[in-house]
Amino acid sequence: MTLKQLKSLLINRDWVSSNELASYFGSxxxxxxxxxxxxxxxxxxxxxxxxxxxxxxxxLTCDMYHWQS
Numbered sequence: 001m002t003l004k005q006l007k008s009l010l011i012n013r014d015w016v017s018s019n020e021l022a023s024y025f026g027s028x029x030x031x032x033x034x035x036x037x038x039x040x041x042x043x044x045x046x047x048x049x050x051x052x053x054x055x056x057x058x059x060l061t062c063d064m065y066h067w068q069s
Contacts, residue, residue: 001025006035010045010067018063029063036065044068 018029039045046066
């Protein structure tokens with residue numbers, strides 16, 4: 001998985017959980033969060049931590065990511 005692959009997936013989706021990304025790329029959430037920190041730092045991605053809707057966290061608090069256009 002590369003930063004470009006993460007970007008491509010985020011651009012084509014609304015909000016995506018770290019669990020969904022880890023599952024999609026066959027990785028773990030720690031690696032996803034480390035890579036996403038780049039996009040957050042440069043201002044391309046918004047991160048929120050919540051569990052208001054079902055995004056694969058199964059009722060647990062999870063990190064959600066959204067690409068800013």
